[in-house]
Amino acid sequence: MPRDPRIMTNQMITARGLTKTFRAKGQDVEAVREVDLSVAEGELVAFLGPNGAGKSTTVRMLTTLLPPTAGEATVAGCDIRRDPGGVRRRIGYVGQGTSGGHTQRVRDELHAQGAFYGMGRRETRTRAADLIESLELGQVANRQVQSLSGGQKRRVDIALGLIHRPELLFLDEPSTGLDPHSRANLWEHIVDLRRETGTTIFLTTHYLDEADQLAERVMVMDHGRVIADDTAPALKQQLAGDRVTLEFGSATDAAAAAARVGGESRGAVVTITAPDGDRALPRWIRDLAAVGLEVRAATHRPPTLDDVFLALTGRSLREEGAASASSDSRVEEAPPGPSRDLQHASTGSRDAA
Amino acid sequence: MTTSVSAASVARPTGFARDTAAVFVRESRPLVRDPFSVVFSLVQPLVFLGLFGPLLVGAAGGDVAGTLQWFVPGILVMVALFGTGSTGANLLFEMQTGSHERTLVAPLSRGALLVGRALKDVVPLVVQGTLVVLGAVPFGFRLDVPGLVVGLVVLAVFGVGLGSLSYTLALACRDRDWMFWMVHQTLLFPLMILSGMLLPLDEGPAWMQVAASVNPLSYVVDAERALLAGDFADPSILGGALAAAVTCAVGLALGVRAMRRAR
Numbered sequence: 001m002p003r004d005p006r007i008m009t010n011q012m013i014t015a016r017g018l019t020k021t022f023r024a025k026g027q028d029v030e031a032v033r034e035v036d037l038s039v040a041e042g043e044l045v046a047f048l049g050p051n052g053a054g055k056s057t058t059v060r061m062l063t064t065l066l067p068p069t070a071g072e073a074t075v076a077g078c079d080i081r082r083d084p085g086g087v088r089r090r091i092g093y094v095g096q097g098t099s100g101g102h103t104q105r106v107r108d109e110l111h112a113q114g115a116f117y118g119m120g121r122r123e124t125r126t127r128a129a130d131l132i133e134s135l136e137l138g139q140v141a142n143r144q145v146q147s148l149s150g151g152q153k154r155r156v157d158i159a160l161g162l163i164h165r166p167e168l169l170f171l172d173e174p175s176t177g178l179d180p181h182s183r184a185n186l187w188e189h190i191v192d193l194r195r196e197t198g199t200t201i202f203l204t205t206h207y208l209d210e211a212d213q214l215a216e217r218v219m220v221m222d223h224g225r226v227i228a229d230d231t232a233p234a235l236k237q238q239l240a241g242d243r244v245t246l247e248f249g250s251a252t253d254a255a256a257a258a259a260r261v262g263g264e265s266r267g268a269v270v271t272i273t274a275p276d277g278d279r280a281l282p283r284w285i286r287d288l289a290a291v292g293l294e295v296r297a298a299t300h301r302p303p304t305l306d307d308v309f310l311a312l313t314g315r316s317l318r319e320e321g322a323a324s325a326s327s328d329s330r331v332e333e334a335p336p337g338p339s340r341d342l343q344h345a346s347t348g349s350r351d352a353a
Numbered sequence: 354m355t356t357s358v359s360a361a362s363v364a365r366p367t368g369f370a371r372d373t374a375a376v377f378v379r380e381s382r383p384l385v386r387d388p389f390s391v392v393f394s395l396v397q398p399l400v401f402l403g404l405f406g407p408l409l410v411g412a413a414g415g416d417v418a419g420t421l422q423w424f425v426p427g428i429l430v431m432v433a434l435f436g437t438g439s440t441g442a443n444l445l446f447e448m449q450t451g452s453h454e455r456t457l458v459a460p461l462s463r464g465a466l467l468v469g470r471a472l473k474d475v476v477p478l479v480v481q482g483t484l485v486v487l488g489a490v491p492f493g494f495r496l497d498v499p500g501l502v503v504g505l506v507v508l509a510v511f512g513v514g515l516g517s518l519s520y521t522l523a524l525a526c527r528d529r530d531w532m533f534w535m536v537h538q539t540l541l542f543p544l545m546i547l548s549g550m551l552l553p554l555d556e557g558p559a560w561m562q563v564a565a566s567v568n569p570l571s572y573v574v575d576a577e578r579a580l581l582a583g584d585f586a587d588p589s590i591l592g593g594a595l596a597a598a599v600t601c602a603v604g605l606a607l608g609v610r611a612m613r614r615a616r
Contacts, residue, residue: 063458088460095458097451103383104452112379116459118371160455 012168012200013039013062017071020057031057033224034071039202041167044194046215047204048305050317054224055204056096059172062202063093076168089117092166092199096173099157100145106156107132107141110163117164124163131159135189151182155189162193169193171203175210187214208305208317220309227312232305240307242277246270246284247297257293278302372462376469381476391477398432398485405551418493425489426504426577427550430570432481433508434550437474437516438541441523444470445530448523457615467520467612468605474516475509482508486581497583503590504580511573511597517604524611548574572596 020032032054039045047055060066062075064084072079078086100109107128114124132141135155140148145156154174161169174190175183191214194201205211211218212232220228220235228235246261248254248268258265261284263272274280278300285295309317384391402424410420447453456466482505490496519537526533545551547561548570554562565571576593579585 065454065457085460088458091458093455093458095451095454097449097454099452099455101379101383101447101452102450103387104379105382105386108379108382108386112375112382113455113459115375115378116372116456116461118460157455 010040011038011074012041012043013037013073013075013202015058015062015071015073018058018061018068018073019070020054020061020066021069030224032061032068035221035224035226037219037226037229039200041200042198043217044201044215045203045217045219046211047202047219047221048206048208048211048309048317049204049221050206050315053206053221055206055221056172057224058221059170059202059204063091063170064088076166089164090167092161092164092169094157094161094169094171094174096176098145098153099160100153102144102146104145105142106137106145106148109145109156110159113160113163119164127163127165128159131162134192135159149182150178151185154178154182154186158186158189158193162199165197166199168200168202171201173204173206175205175207183210190214206317208309212305218305220305220312222309222313228308235305235308236303237275239311240303241273241275242303243301243307244272244274244277244281244284245299246272246288246295248293249296253293257288257295260288260291260293369462369465372465373469373472376456376461376465377472380470380473384473384476391480392484394436394477395432395481395484397435398428398481399488401431401551402428402485402489409552416493418495421489421492421494422582423578425486425494426581427548427574428485429482429504429508429577429581430511430548430574431545431550432485433478433512433515433573434541434545434570436478436481437512438519439537440470440474440516441519441521441533441537442530444520445523445526445533448527449530453615463613463615464609466615467517467608470520471513471516471605471608474512478509478512479505495582497581500580500583500585503585504577507573507576507580507590507594507597510594510601511569514597514600514602514604517601517608521604521608521611524608524615544568544570547571550574569596569600 015035015037018032018035018037019030022029022031035054035058047058049055057066061068062073062080064080064087067081072081074080075087076090078084078090080087100106104112110128110131111124114127115121119127132138135158137152137155137159140152145153148156158171158174161171171190175186178186187210190201190203193199203210203215216231218228218230218232218235219226228239230238244263246254246257246263246269248257248270251265251268254265254268254270258270261270261272262274263270265271272284281298281300285298288295306316306318309315406420406424409424410417413420444453457463483501486494486496486501522536523533526536547554547565547568549565550570554565554571572589572592573596574593575589576587576591576596579587579590579593
């Protein structure tokens, strides 16, 4: 299929009105509702949202695993409906599960994957050796996938997704179920990959810090819709201000101070949400002191993506993520934590704090 | 940062035969790495041979060699029934872990994903069949080598069909592995008993003989008995070969269709 030169220089992914409706228990469930999105070549974009927001369903449509109910998308220059084979040849995909077969050896799987993508034998072997080295899999290359740790399995998944040097890599919940150390290690590899090859990366996550630290652009998804799309700093600035707390000697003082500078008082503490709160803080303290209201303690916290999500939806993503993380296939690999109770909280979600 | 998409970075398109070969090689590797696993799954047929065989000798009142001559071909078909009949469980497991999904995103022909797997199942089948027959020789089993070779070919064709049906069942059961095993167990033993594999059906009631006449397995069992005895003139060979070919064709057709619809 001839490729549009404009697409080639600009967009790696464009989707218009992408919709997926599932039929469950006699009812239509709209998992993804008219999603429009575009990702430029070389970008690292995160899809952030609670479990069940429709992130994976969107990715499964973009990777040709699911046919959309409506809408259209072009991925790596190929139409997902008319040329799924073209999409498959050009993208790498790391799903939520374990890509490597459990009884397969790591190196064997990489060789098989090369053959799946039509690579020659010698090229495959060289490429597999390079990936084993760069993803630090040398120690386990001749071991069966089932004997690997969660972090090692995930690195194998990424190696499998990269064997054919794809222009675009999809990572669906790459670090769910990993301990904090393995997660940090995985991020390093993703960042290195990005720096060395310029591969476009599209990842989904329900971890706030993952989207914040890793992605250049964050699309917030909720109930099947993209509800915000910008860089993390811009989202925070536009949708959530700094949070400043001022503590006073009495509730009366706090109430009087709240009336002067804005904000809400609860007990002896006033909480103010404002842009550039760090710069306003000294002025507030001075102004209040001038009218005899003495600030005893003050805190300042810059906004997080959770504040953004809260501002957009009225719900906290941190709690949502923890509540539904048990539906993830990878959670079983997470070490049992103390909060594994009625909430089915996973360790990973608590780490997101 | 290289952003332009050069032709070299795009993997070449692959044909059906090449895809099938790639899948076959991937599926076969664990067998090559761990050949003992092939022998290990022989336990069940060997239990039947070792524990059921002597009872058969006692009940029929014949000699050991004569009973083996009748019984071993049945065990050969049992190897195929047990081995390829449950092979769908491997696919089911890969569907649950995620490695099947990875192959669905690869630019592979969907048909090749099934055919490559089904052909792989022939490897353990032929090795196991040969081991069973050779193991019976010291006990007086007369081996006809050309008959064994043709017998294994018929068995392989049948095994590809049965394996494909097992994969089809796995694809249909997806997230409900209990259903896979329920259907598997429900079909396995009736098919086995109604094939005349363990006991001759000549003495059974008429309805059983009717049921056996629609069981492709019984034709394969008869054909294997004639082939392993070297009796190439026996018309049942043709019936068995036909039953194996039909099973193979139906299995592959259903399996490829199910794989094309796989998500």
